[in-house]
Amino acid sequence: MSEYPRALIDLTALKHNLKQVRQLAPHSQVMSVIKADGYGHGLTAVATSLADSEGFAVARLSEAVSLRQTGFKQPITVLEGFHDLQALKLMAQYQLIPVIHQQQQIEWLISSPLSGELPFCWVMLETGMHRLGMSAALIQQHIAALSQTTPLGLMSHFANSDLADDVRNIRQIECMKTLADALQLPICLSNSAAVISLPQAHFNWVRPGLMLYGVSPFADKTGFDLGLKPAMQLQSQLIAINPLQAGDEVGYGGRWTAPQAGKMGVVSIGYGDGFSRHLSNCGAVWLRGQKLPVIGRVSMDTICIDLRGCIDASVGDLVLLWGHPELPIEWQAKQAGTIPYELMTGLTPRVNREYHHGKS
Numbered sequence: 189m190s191e192y193p194r195a196l197i198d199l200t201a202l203k204h205n206l207k208q209v210r211q212l213a214p215h216s217q218v219m220s221v222i223k224a225d226g227y228g229h230g231l232t233a234v235a236t237s238l239a240d241s242e243g244f245a246v247a248r249l250s251e252a253v254s255l256r257q258t259g260f261k262q263p264i265t266v267l268e269g270f271h272d273l274q275a276l277k278l279m280a281q282y283q284l285i286p287v288i289h290q291q292q293q294i295e296w297l298i299s300s301p302l303s304g305e306l307p308f309c310w311v312m313l314e315t316g317m318h319r320l321g322m323s324a325a326l327i328q329q330h331i332a333a334l335s336q337t338t339p340l341g342l343m344s345h346f347a348n349s350d351l352a353d354d355v356r357n358i359r360q361i362e363c364m365k366t367l368a369d370a371l372q373l374p375i376c377l378s379n380s381a382a383v384i385s386l387p388q389a390h391f392n393w394v395r396p397g398l399m400l401y402g403v404s405p406f407a408d409k410t411g412f413d414l415g416l417k418p419a420m421q422l423q424s425q426l427i428a429i430n431p432l433q434a435g436d437e438v439g440y441g442g443r444w445t446a447p448q449a450g451k452m453g454v455v456s457i458g459y460g461d462g463f464s465r466h467l468s469n470c471g472a473v474w475l476r477g478q479k480l481p482v483i484g485r486v487s488m489d490t491i492c493i494d495l496r497g498c499i500d501a502s503v504g505d506l507v508l509l510w511g512h513p514e515l516p517i518e519w520q521a522k523q524a525g526t527i528p529y530e531l532m533t534g535l536t537p538r539v540n541r542e543y544h545h546g547k548s
Protein backbone atom coordinates (compact mmCIF):
# COMPACT_ATOMS: atom_id res chain seq x y z
CA MET A 189 0.00 0.00 0.00
CA SER A 190 1.18 3.49 -0.80
CA GLU A 191 1.77 5.93 1.99
CA TYR A 192 0.47 9.44 1.57
CA PRO A 193 1.52 12.11 0.98
CA ARG A 194 3.85 10.99 -1.73
CA ALA A 195 5.75 12.53 -4.60
CA LEU A 196 5.25 10.25 -7.56
CA ILE A 197 8.24 10.68 -9.83
CA ASP A 198 8.22 9.71 -13.49
CA LEU A 199 11.77 8.78 -14.48
CA THR A 200 10.92 8.64 -18.19
CA ALA A 201 9.81 12.29 -17.95
CA LEU A 202 13.34 13.23 -16.84
CA LYS A 203 14.76 11.48 -19.90
CA HIS A 204 12.18 13.15 -22.15
CA ASN A 205 13.15 16.56 -20.79
CA LEU A 206 16.86 15.89 -21.34
CA LYS A 207 15.98 15.06 -24.95
CA GLN A 208 14.21 18.42 -25.22
CA VAL A 209 17.38 20.11 -23.99
CA ARG A 210 19.40 18.31 -26.65
CA GLN A 211 16.95 19.34 -29.38
CA LEU A 212 17.14 22.95 -28.30
CA ALA A 213 20.94 22.96 -27.94
CA PRO A 214 22.12 20.33 -30.43
CA HIS A 215 25.72 21.53 -30.53
CA SER A 216 26.28 21.80 -26.79
CA GLN A 217 27.25 19.31 -24.15
CA VAL A 218 24.81 19.06 -21.27
CA MET A 219 25.77 19.57 -17.65
CA SER A 220 22.60 18.51 -15.80
CA VAL A 221 22.06 20.48 -12.60
CA ILE A 222 20.97 18.08 -9.86
CA LYS A 223 21.72 20.10 -6.73
CA ALA A 224 19.38 20.19 -3.70
CA ASP A 225 18.62 16.47 -3.92
CA GLY A 226 17.83 16.71 -7.63
CA TYR A 227 15.49 19.66 -7.05
CA GLY A 228 13.70 17.57 -4.44
CA HIS A 229 13.22 14.54 -6.72
CA GLY A 230 15.96 12.38 -5.15
CA LEU A 231 19.64 12.69 -6.10
CA THR A 232 20.42 9.07 -6.97
CA ALA A 233 17.26 8.42 -8.97
CA VAL A 234 17.69 11.65 -10.92
CA ALA A 235 21.38 11.04 -11.64
CA THR A 236 20.59 7.50 -12.80
CA SER A 237 17.86 8.71 -15.16
CA LEU A 238 20.04 11.50 -16.54
CA ALA A 239 23.18 9.34 -16.69
CA ASP A 240 23.92 10.14 -20.32
CA SER A 241 24.37 13.81 -19.60
CA GLU A 242 27.98 14.75 -20.39
CA GLY A 243 28.27 16.01 -16.82
CA PHE A 244 26.47 16.87 -13.59
CA ALA A 245 26.50 20.03 -11.51
CA VAL A 246 25.74 20.30 -7.81
CA ALA A 247 26.13 23.22 -5.43
CA ARG A 248 28.14 21.65 -2.62
CA LEU A 249 31.06 19.32 -2.14
CA SER A 250 28.97 16.96 0.02
CA GLU A 251 26.49 16.46 -2.82
CA ALA A 252 29.29 15.63 -5.24
CA VAL A 253 30.96 13.22 -2.82
CA SER A 254 27.65 11.48 -2.30
CA LEU A 255 27.31 10.99 -6.08
CA ARG A 256 30.83 9.54 -6.30
CA GLN A 257 30.20 7.24 -3.34
CA THR A 258 27.06 5.96 -5.08
CA GLY A 259 29.25 5.12 -8.06
CA PHE A 260 28.64 7.89 -10.61
CA LYS A 261 31.67 8.37 -12.87
CA GLN A 262 30.50 11.40 -14.86
CA PRO A 263 32.33 14.73 -14.64
CA ILE A 264 30.82 16.51 -11.62
CA THR A 265 31.06 20.28 -11.24
CA VAL A 266 30.74 21.82 -7.77
CA LEU A 267 29.21 25.26 -8.33
CA GLU A 268 30.41 26.75 -5.04
CA GLY A 269 33.92 25.37 -5.46
CA PHE A 270 36.01 24.74 -2.34
CA HIS A 271 36.40 26.93 0.73
CA ASP A 272 39.57 25.51 2.29
CA LEU A 273 42.49 23.24 1.49
CA GLN A 274 40.81 20.23 3.05
CA ALA A 275 37.96 20.63 0.57
CA LEU A 276 40.44 21.00 -2.29
CA LYS A 277 42.00 17.74 -1.21
CA LEU A 278 38.62 15.99 -1.31
CA MET A 279 37.93 17.47 -4.74
CA ALA A 280 41.18 15.99 -6.04
CA GLN A 281 40.54 12.67 -4.31
CA TYR A 282 37.04 12.36 -5.82
CA GLN A 283 38.03 13.91 -9.17
CA LEU A 284 35.57 16.77 -8.90
CA ILE A 285 35.52 19.99 -10.89
CA PRO A 286 35.47 23.19 -8.84
CA VAL A 287 34.10 26.52 -9.91
CA ILE A 288 36.72 29.13 -9.03
CA HIS A 289 34.93 32.33 -8.17
CA GLN A 290 37.27 34.29 -5.91
CA GLN A 291 40.89 35.22 -5.58
CA GLN A 292 41.47 33.17 -2.45
CA GLN A 293 40.61 30.01 -4.40
CA ILE A 294 43.06 30.97 -7.13
CA GLU A 295 45.80 31.37 -4.53
CA TRP A 296 45.08 27.97 -3.00
CA LEU A 297 45.08 26.40 -6.45
CA ILE A 298 48.31 27.98 -7.58
CA SER A 299 50.13 27.10 -4.39
CA SER A 300 48.88 23.56 -3.86
CA PRO A 301 50.31 20.53 -5.65
CA LEU A 302 46.79 19.03 -5.35
CA SER A 303 45.51 21.29 -8.10
CA GLY A 304 47.48 19.25 -10.64
CA GLU A 305 45.27 16.31 -9.77
CA LEU A 306 41.98 18.07 -10.54
CA PRO A 307 40.40 16.99 -13.84
CA PHE A 308 39.25 20.49 -14.85
CA CYS A 309 38.30 23.89 -13.38
CA TRP A 310 35.61 26.36 -14.34
CA VAL A 311 36.57 30.01 -13.82
CA MET A 312 33.54 32.11 -12.90
CA LEU A 313 33.35 35.47 -14.67
CA GLU A 314 31.26 38.27 -13.23
CA THR A 315 29.05 39.43 -16.11
CA GLY A 316 26.08 41.05 -14.35
CA MET A 317 24.72 38.68 -11.71
CA HIS A 318 26.95 40.08 -8.96
CA ARG A 319 26.80 36.95 -6.86
CA LEU A 320 29.72 34.57 -7.36
CA GLY A 321 32.30 35.62 -9.92
CA MET A 322 35.49 37.56 -10.66
CA SER A 323 36.22 40.49 -12.93
CA ALA A 324 37.81 39.91 -16.32
CA ALA A 325 40.83 41.87 -15.10
CA LEU A 326 41.37 39.61 -12.10
CA ILE A 327 41.03 36.50 -14.23
CA GLN A 328 43.46 37.83 -16.83
CA GLN A 329 45.96 38.63 -14.13
CA HIS A 330 46.04 35.02 -12.94
CA ILE A 331 45.19 33.07 -16.06
CA ALA A 332 48.76 32.13 -16.95
CA ALA A 333 49.44 30.64 -13.52
CA LEU A 334 46.03 28.96 -13.39
CA SER A 335 46.40 27.30 -16.74
CA GLN A 336 49.62 25.70 -15.48
CA THR A 337 47.53 23.73 -13.01
CA THR A 338 44.47 22.23 -14.77
CA PRO A 339 42.51 22.56 -18.01
CA LEU A 340 40.14 25.52 -17.74
CA GLY A 341 36.75 26.71 -18.95
CA LEU A 342 34.86 29.95 -18.49
CA MET A 343 31.53 29.99 -16.67
CA SER A 344 29.01 32.69 -15.86
CA HIS A 345 25.36 32.85 -14.82
CA PHE A 346 22.40 34.86 -16.11
CA ALA A 347 20.51 37.16 -13.76
CA ASN A 348 17.55 37.79 -16.10
CA SER A 349 17.33 34.99 -18.64
CA ASP A 350 13.69 34.39 -17.69
CA LEU A 351 12.91 37.79 -19.24
CA ALA A 352 12.84 37.45 -23.02
CA ASP A 353 14.45 40.31 -24.97
CA ASP A 354 16.07 41.85 -21.93
CA VAL A 355 19.14 43.77 -23.07
CA ARG A 356 21.00 42.74 -19.91
CA ASN A 357 21.16 39.17 -21.24
CA ILE A 358 22.84 40.38 -24.43
CA ARG A 359 25.37 42.33 -22.37
CA GLN A 360 26.19 39.27 -20.29
CA ILE A 361 26.69 37.18 -23.45
CA GLU A 362 28.97 39.81 -25.02
CA CYS A 363 31.02 40.10 -21.87
CA MET A 364 31.46 36.33 -21.81
CA LYS A 365 32.39 36.06 -25.49
CA THR A 366 34.99 38.79 -25.26
CA LEU A 367 36.96 37.13 -22.50
CA ALA A 368 36.53 33.57 -23.79
CA ASP A 369 37.80 34.63 -27.23
CA ALA A 370 40.78 36.40 -25.72
CA LEU A 371 41.69 33.44 -23.55
CA GLN A 372 40.56 30.71 -25.95
CA LEU A 373 38.45 28.94 -23.34
CA PRO A 374 35.29 26.82 -23.68
CA ILE A 375 32.12 28.47 -22.33
CA CYS A 376 29.36 27.26 -20.01
CA LEU A 377 26.64 29.87 -19.51
CA SER A 378 23.01 28.87 -20.10
CA ASN A 379 20.55 27.83 -17.41
CA SER A 380 17.10 26.48 -18.39
CA ALA A 381 15.61 29.81 -19.42
CA ALA A 382 18.57 30.54 -21.70
CA VAL A 383 18.52 27.03 -23.15
CA ILE A 384 14.93 27.75 -24.23
CA SER A 385 15.06 31.41 -25.21
CA LEU A 386 18.69 32.43 -25.91
CA PRO A 387 20.17 30.07 -28.53
CA GLN A 388 23.07 32.46 -29.05
CA ALA A 389 24.09 31.70 -25.45
CA HIS A 390 24.40 27.91 -25.77
CA PHE A 391 28.14 27.72 -26.56
CA ASN A 392 30.10 24.59 -25.56
CA TRP A 393 28.15 23.52 -22.49
CA VAL A 394 24.60 24.25 -21.34
CA ARG A 395 23.69 23.99 -17.65
CA PRO A 396 19.95 23.42 -17.21
CA GLY A 397 18.25 22.42 -13.98
CA LEU A 398 14.56 23.27 -13.70
CA MET A 399 13.51 22.26 -17.22
CA LEU A 400 14.91 18.76 -16.70
CA TYR A 401 12.23 18.31 -14.07
CA GLY A 402 9.59 19.43 -16.57
CA VAL A 403 8.95 22.83 -15.08
CA SER A 404 8.94 26.23 -16.76
CA PRO A 405 11.45 28.94 -15.84
CA PHE A 406 9.10 31.59 -17.25
CA ALA A 407 6.40 33.19 -15.10
CA ASP A 408 3.77 33.15 -17.86
CA LYS A 409 4.24 29.56 -19.08
CA THR A 410 4.02 26.05 -17.68
CA GLY A 411 6.25 23.08 -18.44
CA PHE A 412 3.31 21.59 -20.35
CA ASP A 413 3.24 24.73 -22.58
CA LEU A 414 6.94 24.24 -23.38
CA GLY A 415 6.67 20.58 -24.38
CA LEU A 416 8.24 19.43 -21.14
CA LYS A 417 6.87 16.66 -18.93
CA PRO A 418 6.66 17.44 -15.22
CA ALA A 419 8.48 14.62 -13.47
CA MET A 420 6.79 15.06 -10.11
CA GLN A 421 3.19 14.70 -9.12
CA LEU A 422 2.48 15.50 -5.47
CA GLN A 423 -0.37 13.40 -4.11
CA SER A 424 -2.22 12.86 -0.92
CA GLN A 425 -5.55 11.62 0.36
CA LEU A 426 -8.80 12.99 1.65
CA ILE A 427 -8.90 11.81 5.27
CA ALA A 428 -12.14 13.41 6.53
CA ILE A 429 -15.30 15.13 5.33
CA ASN A 430 -17.16 17.39 7.71
CA PRO A 431 -20.36 19.45 7.54
CA LEU A 432 -20.21 23.22 7.91
CA GLN A 433 -22.95 25.64 8.88
CA ALA A 434 -23.06 29.19 7.55
CA GLY A 435 -20.72 31.27 9.71
CA ASP A 436 -18.45 28.40 10.82
CA GLU A 437 -14.78 29.37 10.86
CA VAL A 438 -12.21 26.91 9.51
CA GLY A 439 -8.74 26.32 10.96
CA TYR A 440 -6.25 28.31 13.04
CA GLY A 441 -7.26 31.92 13.42
CA GLY A 442 -10.61 31.30 11.73
CA ARG A 443 -9.33 32.77 8.48
CA TRP A 444 -12.14 31.34 6.37
CA THR A 445 -15.82 31.55 7.19
CA ALA A 446 -18.44 29.36 5.53
CA PRO A 447 -20.82 31.67 3.60
CA GLN A 448 -23.50 28.98 3.60
CA ALA A 449 -24.03 25.42 4.81
CA GLY A 450 -21.95 22.81 3.00
CA LYS A 451 -19.09 20.37 3.36
CA MET A 452 -15.38 20.71 3.82
CA GLY A 453 -12.64 18.12 3.41
CA VAL A 454 -9.37 17.52 5.25
CA VAL A 455 -6.35 16.47 3.20
CA SER A 456 -3.29 14.87 4.74
CA ILE A 457 -0.58 17.33 3.73
CA GLY A 458 0.73 20.47 5.38
CA TYR A 459 3.69 22.75 5.74
CA GLY A 460 5.50 19.97 7.63
CA ASP A 461 5.60 18.21 4.28
CA GLY A 462 6.62 21.31 2.37
CA PHE A 463 3.14 22.38 1.28
CA SER A 464 3.73 26.09 1.80
CA ARG A 465 1.79 27.93 4.47
CA HIS A 466 1.65 30.80 1.96
CA LEU A 467 -1.02 28.70 0.21
CA SER A 468 -3.43 29.40 3.08
CA ASN A 469 -6.75 30.54 1.60
CA CYS A 470 -5.29 30.77 -1.92
CA GLY A 471 -3.94 27.37 -3.00
CA ALA A 472 -5.97 24.64 -4.64
CA VAL A 473 -6.11 20.88 -5.00
CA TRP A 474 -7.27 18.57 -7.81
CA LEU A 475 -9.86 16.01 -6.71
CA ARG A 476 -12.17 13.90 -8.88
CA GLY A 477 -11.55 16.08 -11.92
CA GLN A 478 -12.16 19.36 -10.12
CA LYS A 479 -9.99 22.18 -8.88
CA LEU A 480 -11.04 22.92 -5.29
CA PRO A 481 -9.82 25.79 -3.12
CA VAL A 482 -7.72 25.50 0.01
CA ILE A 483 -9.72 27.18 2.80
CA GLY A 484 -8.24 28.63 5.96
CA ARG A 485 -4.68 28.30 7.07
CA VAL A 486 -2.39 25.47 6.03
CA SER A 487 -1.53 23.47 9.18
CA MET A 488 1.58 21.38 9.79
CA ASP A 489 -0.04 18.10 8.73
CA THR A 490 -3.31 19.00 7.05
CA ILE A 491 -5.11 21.43 4.79
CA CYS A 492 -8.83 22.06 4.55
CA ILE A 493 -10.63 22.28 1.22
CA ASP A 494 -14.02 23.53 0.16
CA LEU A 495 -16.12 20.56 -0.96
CA ARG A 496 -19.22 22.49 -1.91
CA GLY A 497 -18.36 21.98 -5.59
CA CYS A 498 -17.78 18.24 -5.21
CA ILE A 499 -20.76 16.32 -3.86
CA ASP A 500 -19.40 12.84 -4.59
CA ALA A 501 -16.08 13.20 -2.71
CA SER A 502 -15.38 10.40 -0.25
CA VAL A 503 -12.80 9.68 2.39
CA GLY A 504 -9.78 7.97 0.82
CA ASP A 505 -10.02 9.91 -2.44
CA LEU A 506 -6.77 10.71 -4.19
CA VAL A 507 -5.91 14.41 -4.01
CA LEU A 508 -3.34 16.02 -6.32
CA LEU A 509 -1.39 19.04 -5.12
CA TRP A 510 0.66 19.71 -8.27
CA GLY A 511 1.95 18.02 -11.40
CA HIS A 512 -1.41 17.82 -13.18
CA PRO A 513 -2.09 19.79 -16.42
CA GLU A 514 -5.03 21.51 -14.69
CA LEU A 515 -3.02 22.17 -11.54
CA PRO A 516 0.60 22.77 -12.49
CA ILE A 517 3.24 23.61 -9.89
CA GLU A 518 3.80 26.94 -11.68
CA TRP A 519 0.25 28.00 -10.76
CA GLN A 520 0.54 26.84 -7.16
CA ALA A 521 3.88 28.67 -6.81
CA LYS A 522 2.40 31.89 -8.13
CA GLN A 523 -0.45 31.61 -5.61
CA ALA A 524 2.12 31.20 -2.84
CA GLY A 525 4.04 34.25 -4.07
CA THR A 526 7.09 32.15 -4.86
CA ILE A 527 8.69 30.07 -7.63
CA PRO A 528 8.41 26.34 -8.44
CA TYR A 529 12.07 25.88 -7.43
CA GLU A 530 11.20 26.70 -3.83
CA LEU A 531 8.15 24.45 -3.67
CA MET A 532 10.02 21.46 -5.14
CA THR A 533 13.13 21.79 -3.02
CA GLY A 534 11.02 22.51 0.05
CA LEU A 535 9.39 19.06 0.16
CA THR A 536 10.48 17.46 3.42
CA PRO A 537 11.73 13.91 4.00
CA ARG A 538 8.30 12.97 5.39
CA VAL A 539 7.00 12.89 1.80
CA ASN A 540 7.70 9.50 0.23
CA ARG A 541 9.35 9.67 -3.14
CA GLU A 542 7.98 6.86 -5.29
CA TYR A 543 9.46 6.18 -8.70
CA HIS A 544 7.91 4.80 -11.84
CA HIS A 545 8.67 4.55 -15.54
CA GLY A 546 5.95 6.41 -17.35
CA LYS A 547 2.69 5.26 -15.82
CA SER A 548 0.84 7.05 -13.08
Ligand SMILES: *Cc1c(COP(=O)(O)O)cnc(C)c1O
Nearest residue numbers: 221267345379380395396397398
Ligand atom coordinates in the same frame (compact mmCIF):
# COMPACT_ATOMS: atom_id res chain seq x y z
C1 LIG B 1 20.87 26.30 -10.08
C2 LIG B 1 21.82 26.78 -11.10
C3 LIG B 1 21.64 26.46 -12.46
C4 LIG B 1 20.38 25.81 -13.00
O1 LIG B 1 19.40 26.80 -13.18
P1 LIG B 1 17.91 26.47 -13.70
O2 LIG B 1 17.23 27.77 -13.70
O3 LIG B 1 17.35 25.50 -12.72
O4 LIG B 1 18.06 25.88 -15.05
C5 LIG B 1 22.64 26.81 -13.35
N1 LIG B 1 23.75 27.47 -12.92
C6 LIG B 1 23.94 27.82 -11.64
C7 LIG B 1 25.16 28.56 -11.25
C8 LIG B 1 22.98 27.51 -10.69
O5 LIG B 1 23.15 27.88 -9.41
